[in-house]
Amino acid sequence: MNSPVSSTPFLEVVGVHKRFTGVHALRGVSLSFERGQIYHLLGENGCGKSTLIKIISGAQPPDEGELVIEGVRHARLSALESLAAGIETVYQDLSLLPNMNVAENVALTSELAEHNGRLTRTFDRQALAATAQRALHAVGLPGDAEFQATLIEQLPLATRQLVAIARAIASEAKFVIMDEPTTSLTQKEVDNLIAVLGNLRAQGVTVLFVSHKLDECYAIGGEVIVLRDGQKMAQGPIEQYTKAQISELMTGRQLSNERYREGGVGSEVVLDVKHLTRSAQFADVSFSVHRGEILGVTGLLDSGRNELARALAGVAPADSGTLVLDGKTIAVRTPSDAKDHRIGYVPEDRLNEGLFLDKPIRDNVITAMIASLRDRFGQVDRARAHALAVDTVKELQIATPDVDKPVQSLSGGNQQRVLIGRWLAIDPRVLILHGPTVGVDVGSKDIIYRIMQRLSQRGIGIILISDDLPELLRNCDRILMMKKGRVANEYRADQLEEADLYHALLSEAA
Template sequence: MDRDMASEPLLQVLGVHKRFTGVHALRGVTLMFERGQIYHLLGENGCGKSTLIKIISGAQPPDEGELVIDGARHARLSPLESLAAGIETVYQDLSLLPNMNVAENVGLTAELAEHGGRLARTFDRRELASTAARALTAVGLPGDAEFQATLIEQLPLATRQLVAIARAIASEAKFVIMDEPTTSLTQKEVTNLIAVLAHLRERGVTVLFVSHKLDECYAISGEVIVLRDGQKVTQGPIANYTKAQLSALMTGRELSTERYRAAAPAAEVLLEVRGLGRAGAFSDVSFTLHRGEILGVTGLLDSGRNELARALAGVAPAQTGAITLEGRPVRLATPGDAKRERIGYVPEDRLNEGLFLDKPIRDNVITAMIASLRDRFGQIDRTRARALAEDTVKELQIATPNVEKAVQSLSGGNQQRVLIGRWLAIDPHVLILHGPTVGVDVGSKDIIYRIMQRLSERGIGILLVSDDLPELLQNCDRVLMMRKGRVAEAYRADGLTEAELYRALLAEAA
């Protein structure tokens, strides 16, 4: 690399504007990215982060402004031009091909760039295997032939996320954008990813790291960029800012870092689980949930916490044990059984398991109670349906001009509140919240936490399944630690520290 090239920024975003119908998403954003540096892009959902990423990666053109890459000016980029310029993006939805194997997905970017956007009929298998092995090993995945031959659709979400990151490494990109890369990763995998980022930086690769998890950003270090309402608010070394300062810059207001939980649950047992088990997932799980209690469940990815949540929702039912609700035995063999018992379930993957993205907010809210909205002719009473949706939007502070807007037009935090609203419509006894703030900004987290507290005060029992330790400590009455498919520890959340809970997680890993 010549001296002039090394001294100028790798990428410059100059005066970029982007408008959509009724929304000015980016307002004259100017940014400079130096070689071999890590940048954290922070901001609330809807602040313009995703739009900026799409413009840099060539998925959308700017309305005004330009990009300068290695000194070359671009009024706009196509996705292939972005790839050819050395820009690789790991999106939240991963953009992997589920019917292709791991090795083929790892080599995807280089293959597309080399063949003008088309995949060759055959890969050079020997070269592909060698490249994939190096990239997979770099992110802590097996590089052997058996793993490389595994279809993506057969892998858990966390492993797919690491494969997507390996693809960026294999392409030898100069500029890597990682959009919420740690969403489904365990603490061990996050620690490994931090080491991967350090290795990329040593190689001179620039990384734009988009995350809502401030602790991870501080652990990685580098510079922070904050967007709010489509404008750059600040940029500088992340070590120069406290969490409270960054939260205030992102939201424009001060957010609480204290416990949200104030009310005490009732003594009455609402839900009792005894000896619950499902082969290969969890066994002999027992606990009680009191009326108005917020009970946290945590553990590593393979601890059984996720499978327990799905069992109580009837999605993947337990095979042994007993469940009692309000003193009477219940059978939760299907999601329909859970709904009839007024148990609501907000899944971790809201995009694939929860929402109908192309449908209006109204339709998403009423899904769980369509039968009760039908008139004597079997038609949905649209007046009642609309009223229900509008009440939900108001109660849960969902930002939308009207309930006819498609859910996919909303930010992640607002989408999550639509999903919570669906289950509130059935007037639940129990609400299972599985990772309720995954991919949600700090402002929306604050709103969701306050909603949880209001619901518990109404006597709803809440099961909060999460690996976000501050979330558990701020919101729960008690926390159950699952380990190897069993409840290993139970803690009172009031007075429990994050360090104590983290040590318990590490004990599981050991």
């Protein structure tokens, strides 16, 4: 039951908790959002930003706590209730309908809210065109009939981004959430968006701006909110904080050179990557990985780092370039090719891309080498499979009483170790770890880091793709920084300060 309360802010988040299996994503978060103010939501990957956005937008309910919107208390919101309250979210995936035109997408939110979640068969085309024209002009896009009639699927990503923002303006939203809105925009488009945000603020609209780019946040102004490990660490005017202070609030540690990494790296090159290119994602990427080396790769979301990881693993192969493994040129066009060449890949999204959640731990561990476990009748040797799984659980300190338990019964950190164990079973020459500690607790991070060091001592070449700067500095020998699809810089990890790497990451210069 919703009950009115006396409240000045447009929105209050009061004591919100959210738990997932093995992860306490939000821990009693309380926030206050005034009308006509801009807020910058900052924090490391896994700090709870996305969960908070989903609760405010009605995509997920809180486990505890409440939302207070214009003086009305809500134990939870549905997506439609959030829209009806004037809350509009521009997600990273934009949530546009590709088979509808620009004008129809701009009107999408208001149509859904007005007709209880359904789209009408017919639009008032004249009113629609006038609304779309106003909203499109506000974000610097053409409002003529030809552009309004263009299908979304025919537009480049940067233009789609601006259309999604225009949709929020057209709906006359009172509270707009923008999740990494400048990822695909040019500097000119970013400058235009900053002006749009200023206009929204002048009209009394509240904006929650999620970004890794501190320079943009300072240019926009307003308040900063910092989350760390699901807790609010700070909220206040952004000009009262230096970049170094924000960095420390996000990471929870003073800058130090404490490292897990010990020992040297051999001169033998295990993997040589030459001029690897995938259209519109990354270009002319070249680097080498030595025997026993941990090579870090970092960059912002639009840097091409994630796409590079998938190309090396054969998930989304490169268009051109060469891979040389142990002195021999190889072709990696599919994940099976990578496995056959003993290249292991732990994906960033372990739940959707890596694990079979309802299957036993044993089956998840043996998946990559199941062919070698079959007997002459084609049946899996269950005794060998069980022994392999038990050995993996012991070596990687996976907390479970039984390898027959389903993977979904494990915490996030233990699930990740199961996935790492799968690839250790093939005795890899190269292991690609894509965000290996995303969504895991501090204790599990420590275990995974120590596993990485042991594997490197065995001579495995490890490519660690991550945006967790302390993770990179504490575990790697070298770090490659990607920007706009290319390798922009290379660093010796033991000669680099976290503040320097952080500022270089946020710098616009490629």
